[in-house]
Amino acid sequence: MEFCAEPAALEGAKWWLCYLSTPKHQEFYFSFLTVLALIFLVAPITLLLGFGGALARRSSFLPLKWFGQIYTSMVRGVPDIVFFMFVPIAMDQGLEYVRHRILCPEMTGPVYQGNDFVVCTVAKLPLSISPQWVHETYGFFLAVIAFSIVFGAFAANTLDGALNAVPHNQLETGRAYGMTNRQVFRRIQLPQMWGYALPGLSNLWMILVKATPLLFLLSVEDVVYWARELGSSKSSIFDYPHPDWRIWYFAALLVFYLLLTWFSEKAFTRFRNWFSRGQNSHTGQIVLEAG
Amino acid sequence: MSCGQTILDYGLRSIGIGARLLPKTDITLCEQIVLIGSGMIWNVYLALIAVIFGFFAATLVATGKASNNPFISRSANWFIFLFRGSPLFIQFFFGYELFVILPKIGIDIPLGFTTITLETGWFTKAWLGALIVLFLNTTAYTAEIFYGALRSIPRGDIEAAESFGMSGYKRFRRIIWPTLLRLAWPSYTNEAIFLFHATALVFFSGFPAWQQRGDAIYYGNYFAEKTFNPFVAYPIVAGYFILVTLVIIFLFSIVNRRLNRHLAPERRSRIRYRPQIIR
Numbered sequence: 001m002e003f004c005a006e007p008a009a010l011e012g013a014k015w016w017l018c019y020l021s022t023p024k025h026q027e028f029y030f031s032f033l034t035v036l037a038l039i040f041l042v043a044p045i046t047l048l049l050g051f052g053g054a055l056a057r058r059s060s061f062l063p064l065k066w067f068g069q070i071y072t073s074m075v076r077g078v079p080d081i082v083f084f085m086f087v088p089i090a091m092d093q094g095l096e097y098v099r100h101r102i103l104c105p106e107m108t109g110p111v112y113q114g115n116d117f118v119v120c121t122v123a124k125l126p127l128s129i130s131p132q133w134v135h136e137t138y139g140f141f142l143a144v145i146a147f148s149i150v151f152g153a154f155a156a157n158t159l160d161g162a163l164n165a166v167p168h169n170q171l172e173t174g175r176a177y178g179m180t181n182r183q184v185f186r187r188i189q190l191p192q193m194w195g196y197a198l199p200g201l202s203n204l205w206m207i208l209v210k211a212t213p214l215l216f217l218l219s220v221e222d223v224v225y226w227a228r229e230l231g232s233s234k235s236s237i238f239d240y241p242h243p244d245w246r247i248w249y250f251a252a253l254l255v256f257y258l259l260l261t262w263f264s265e266k267a268f269t270r271f272r273n274w275f276s277r278g279q280n281s282h283t284g285q286i287v288l289e290a291g
Numbered sequence: 292m293s294c295g296q297t298i299l300d301y302g303l304r305s306i307g308i309g310a311r312l313l314p315k316t317d318i319t320l321c322e323q324i325v326l327i328g329s330g331m332i333w334n335v336y337l338a339l340i341a342v343i344f345g346f347f348a349a350t351l352v353a354t355g356k357a358s359n360n361p362f363i364s365r366s367a368n369w370f371i372f373l374f375r376g377s378p379l380f381i382q383f384f385f386g387y388e389l390f391v392i393l394p395k396i397g398i399d400i401p402l403g404f405t406t407i408t409l410e411t412g413w414f415t416k417a418w419l420g421a422l423i424v425l426f427l428n429t430t431a432y433t434a435e436i437f438y439g440a441l442r443s444i445p446r447g448d449i450e451a452a453e454s455f456g457m458s459g460y461k462r463f464r465r466i467i468w469p470t471l472l473r474l475a476w477p478s479y480t481n482e483a484i485f486l487f488h489a490t491a492l493v494f495f496s497g498f499p500a501w502q503q504r505g506d507a508i509y510y511g512n513y514f515a516e517k518t519f520n521p522f523v524a525y526p527i528v529a530g531y532f533i534l535v536t537l538v539i540i541f542l543f544s545i546v547n548r549r550l551n552r553h554l555a556p557e558r559r560s561r562i563r564y565r566p567q568i569i570r
Contacts, residue, residue: 077533079488
């Protein structure tokens with residue numbers, strides 16, 4: 001806006017208008033989209049990983065079964081933050097190590113030298129000559145993987161429980177009709193499983209929404225980063241000097257997340273009611289009676 | 292330097308006893324294990340105090356939510372929504388900023404016989420500030436669990452108590468509360484575990500570690516950054532957390548057995564893992 005050219009002369013509403021539309025603020029608003037993008041990217045991957053984990057757990061092939069059991073139980077005893085710290089850096093080093101071995105076969109020394117992790121320059125990820133956006137996208141990509149792995153394990157727990165919750169006599173009936181194990185799974189267990197999994201999955205969604213500020217720990221420039229950046233006190237050398245306003249920025253984030261969880265809650269309640277129509281369950285009964 | 296010397300130097304480093312300087316070069320495995328273990332003192336301290344105080348506060352909030360007084364039940368509802376609906380991470384940041392702008396003078400608390408001066412500076416330190424946030428957070432989550440249990444107390448139990456002439460506090464203390472605890476205990480165990488895991492956030496959010504006195508993750512992160520090797524420090528952190536989680540499950544299952552001791556074995560509630568209440 002053209003009247004923003006002279007920030008020191010502004011007053012009242014105009015000052016606020018100009019202050020809230022600075023380029024930095026626009027990046028702050030954009031970072032809300034980053035959060036939403038993370039949620040919508042991670043959710044389907046989580047579901048896939050969870051399904052794979054639950055199937056692996058039930059596999060009759062022992063190594064796969066062990067893998068599934070380790071994967072599902074690792075989130076029980078260890079805080080998710082440990083994984084968020086560990087997975088991105090481990091992924092990063094793993095990729096760089098593989099590239100180092102392929103791209104620089106002449107360097108045969110160990111990569112861990114004392115307190116350093118040494119790979120050749122062309123194996124660095126992203127390359128040090130890459131533009132800024134590549135670095136940011138790479139960081140975001142690592143975050144998506146870390147989130148997917150952790151929440152995949154939670155989802156595997158939920159889906160495994162839901163598969164077990166399908167009444168056993170129904171499966172036995174299927175077998176009595178001569179269906180193979182695979183048919184029983186596909187035609188009876190799988191379709192019914194979703195009803196049992198829904199409460200757990202909606203919880204998982206809430207947990208995922210509330211875990212998104214942890215992006216900050218993965219050094220992605222997310223809402224928390226910008227709230228701290230913009231809220232900290234600005235001296236008069238800045239265009240828009242103000243005292244420490246971080247508390248207001250965090251209050252705004254608090255409201256954003258409360259709205260997000262509130263809307264999700266409402267949406268899930270509707271979905272659950274729709275899903276349990278005609279089901280012989282407690283909620284189904286309530287929906288039926290409510291007409 | 293021998294490992295015994297390392298334990299003497301760094302065993303209590305996280306609470307400011309022992310060597311001042313953290314190891315910077317030639318970091319040994321022993322140093323990592325000892326320092327991260329020393330950081331666990333913080334995690335255990337924060338979780339323990341928050342759970343103990345949160346337990347009683349949650350009982351109050353849950354009964355408040357079930358109250359017939361619309362003002363009380365609505366404020367309890369809002370309290371629960373505020374702390375369950377927003378990320379703990381943001382709560383920590385918000386709490387810290389709130390404590391920072393508190394007046395810089397001490398608050399006098401008259402206790403009758405003596406007066407305690409509460410230093411407001413303490414609120415910006417993790418041992419008090421983060422503890423308060425964790426306490427409020429676990430109170431909200433636990434209150435929701437207790438409220439659910441309160442609503443599933445068999446109607447007949449309460450009617451029987453009434454026909455015996457019990458009412459008010461006596462009925463609550465003898466009939467409602469024990470049943471509430473018994474019904475809520477498996478979920479409450481999960482809450483305690485995840486609150487303990489949530490203490491890992493403290494030193495990454497607003498509350499800065501003072502004189503490098505941090506928790507287990509703080510030191511784990513320190514070593515991972517110093518050695519560029521995450522494959523040693525973080526598994527050590529994970530190992531400690533699994534260990535304490537097992538201790539929590541053990542302690543809670545003892546209480547669970549006591550709460551269920553009057554029931555036939557097949558009617559006893561079991562503690563089962565349900566990943567529903569992490570923040």
